[in-house]
Amino acid sequence: MMDRILARAILLVVLPTSVSAWTKREDTHGKTIIAYYASWQWYDRDSLAKPSNLDHSKVTRYNFAFFQTNERGDIWGTDGWADSIVLFGEHDWNGAGQQYCSWDTADEPPVCSAHKYETGLISQAHSAGVEVYPSIGGWSLSSLFPTLAANPTARVDFANNCVRLIEAYDFDGIDIDWEFPGYVDHMGTPEDTVNYSLFLEEIRKALDVLGQAKGRTYGLTAALPCGADLIRNIQIDVVSNYLDELNLMTYDFHGTWNNDTGANAPLYDMEGSPGLSVHSCVEMWKQGGGDQPLKINIGLPFYGRSFAGTGLTGFGQSHVGSADTISWSADDGSPQYFNLIAGLASFTTGWDEQTKTAYAYSSTGFLSYDDERAICDKTEYAVDNQLNGFIIWEISGDLLEDLSTPLLDVVNGRLNDPTVRCDSRDANPASNAGASSEGTPIPSPTPGPIIMNPALVNVVATETTPTLMAQATIPHLTQRPLSGVNPALTDGELSVKNNPAPVNLVATVTSPMAGGKPTLTDGELSVSQSSTDNWDIIQKFYPVYGVSEDCRNDGNAPKWMNKNMMKASKSECCSSYFFSSSLEHCNANHPWYPNFQEMSCVNDGKQPKWMSGNYLVKTMLLCCQNFFRDTESQQRCNSVGR
Known part of the structure; x- marks a missing residue:
């Protein structure tokens, strides 16, 4: 362990530093808008979501997803190629630029190369007065946190590595995404409750020492669960003292792991599904000892969740147990907003007044999503209840080809104009229907400006959905949600009609069995025993x-x-x-590397010993694009490689 620390410390001393003087922007609306930047989105749509295509004035902070850790407390990235390009900027292949070092592996020194730093996320964000935090963990990288947090030495090592990570990258704080303390399918134990508090305490102490030395403050935040059973595993009153902000993951409340269709991110509880909404989650955290609304950030999903089946027209209806991958194949059934709005033309769309969410259906299935009105309602909820702000999963979700951002614009528009109220639906006469399908009166809309894009709404129905049984089950890892976080049990609102007080839910979570493999059956998580223990x-x-x-x-x-x-x-x-x-690369036997003599890219595992780091990439297409720049060379590379 000491050898690894010394190796990184020496590199940090010898190499030029990336730290730059900058001033944090103070927005007049006073809210925090945190956008997760998922490194793998850099590959999508010909790098459309690269930092230079983002309007940094629309956010307060980026959380870069993800870094990972192990039982020893080491920290390193998850993508040796995209991480460095996104954070440090495009490669300077002439080698004339400054060297920046990426923490790509746990047991080796950082990989250093020249970058055009001004094109990277850290430089551009800081120039716009925006913070950048690394998010450590994620849904599929949380299984080692319990062992790490149980070891006092490892906790100290992790905290010290957080400091080194900040200094190496010029980050402004740390975001912990442990999903979740006490969650048995991710190796959670009852001891996680206390250990989580000790874990955060150690990080907080290390960041405070760093802040005193640097003359500034380094923030500590955490992605936090919704749902009573998961919240109970956290000492809310204790961790609230260590965390600067509480990032509540108020999405993935309902999905294919449930027997019936439901809302992905209901603002208020669905009928028959108590405790699973934005409002309920906020109230549970406040009642549990985190009664500091100025620290609470609620989640805004820039994606939807689908259900496969015929004849599905609303919430609380049985589906076939899988997502609608016929209509939403590009996102495995959980369409990002930019794909979602492009595909809605063939759907019937609607609005659910109780949950304040949009839905759509066709012959292939049902979709729950947040449109501009739903995002506006959540923004307004945070304003009305004096919450700190928002987390967005994730920033590329509503980035259209013309670089417009309709959902993010709604957030900023509502925050920057206090006179705007989201419940004006003048542009959608169908939404002003006086009663739901159950005959429940719907409050009359308040006059005011309209924020929605009418073109996105074909038919708006105000329906109260039938009973939906609340099953707080968690899908198998291979069913992990688009957000990289747990499809969980979530929250609700302050004072709303037909929204009972939060109740103590009992989540149906099955403990893992030795030798067994978790399988998803009819929305329930079960374990089938292996024939050989x-x-x-x-x-x-x-x-x-x-x-x-x-x-x-x-x-x-x-x-x-x-x-x-x-x-x-x-x-x-x-x-x-x-x-x-990363699946194409993982399922292949070897990474791709350039053969400059043959003007091709191969993955035979026979690359020269000196060819490592950024020379090794995930796909043949990336290899050809990166190392053979002119059109003729790329065409030859692609043809030879095949």
Whole structure:
């Protein structure tokens, strides 16, 4: 451990620093708008979401997703290629630019190369007065937190590595995304409750020492759960003292893991689904001891969740148990907003007044999503209840081809104009229907400006959905939500008609069984016992993070990886531990590298020993694009590589 620390410390001394003087922007609306930047989105749509295409004036902070950790408290990135390009800027292939070093692996020194720093997220954000935090963890990278947090030495090492990470990258704080303390399917234990508090305390102390030395403040935030069973595992009154902001993940309340259709991010509880809404989550945190609304940020989903099945027209209806991948194949059934609005032309759309969310349906399935009105209502809720602000999953979700951002614009528009009220629906006469399908009167709209884009709403129905049984079940890892976070149990609002006080829910969460493999059956999480209890770990596949992003069964798994983390097949390992953008690379045998003599890219594992780091990429297409710049060379590379 000390050797790794010394190696990084030496590099930080020898290499030029990236730290620059900048002033944090103070917006007149006073709210915090945190946008998660998912590194894998850099690959999508020909790098449309690269930092230079974003309007940084619309956010307060970026949380870069994700960095990862292990039982020892080491910290490193999840994508050896995209991480450095997004954060430090495009590569300077002439080598004349300043060197910046990316923490790509746990056991090796950082990978250093020249970058055009002004094109990177950190430089551009700081120039706009915007903070950048690394988010450490995520849905598929949370299984090692329990062991780490239980070890006092590892807690100190992790906290010290947070400080080094900040200094190496010029970050402005730390975001912890442990999903979730006490959650058994991610190796959680009852001891997590106390250990989580001790873990955050250690980080807080280290950041305070750094802040005193630097003459500034470094923030500490955490992505936090909704749903009574998960919230109970956290000492809210204790962790609130260590965290500067409480980032409540108020989305993924309902999905294909439930028996019936439901709202992805209801502002208020659905009928028959108590405690699962934005409002309920906020109230649970306040009642649990975190009665500091000025610290609470609520989540805004820039994506939707679909359900497959015929004849689905609303909430509380049985579906086939999977997402509608026929209509939303590009996003595995959880369409990002930019894909969603492009596909709604063939759908019937509607509005649910109780949950303040939009929905759509066709012959292939049902979709729950947040449109401009839904995002406006959540923004207004935060304003009316004096909350601190918002977290957005994720920033590329509403980035259209013309670089417009309709959902993000609604947030800023509502915050910057106190006279705006979201419940004016003058542009949508159908939404002014006087009663729901159940005959429940709907309050008359308050006159005022309209924020919605009428073109996005074909038909608006105000319906009260039938009873939806609240099942707080969690899907298997391969069913992980688009947000990288738990499809969970969530919150609601302050004072709203037909919204009972939060109740103590009992989540149906099944503990893992030795030798068993979790399977998703009819929306429930069950465990089927393996026929062989004493299986050979050597034959199982384990994930290799960093540049390689591979799964191997060579018997060389790190000691901290237990048998429950091993997978029976390479494909299962790849889909469990890596995001969709990395699957092609993971399922392949070797990374791609350039053969300059043949003007081609190959993945035969025979690259020269000196060729490492950024020379090794995930796909042939990326390799050809990066190393053969002119059109003729790229065409040759692509044809030879195939």
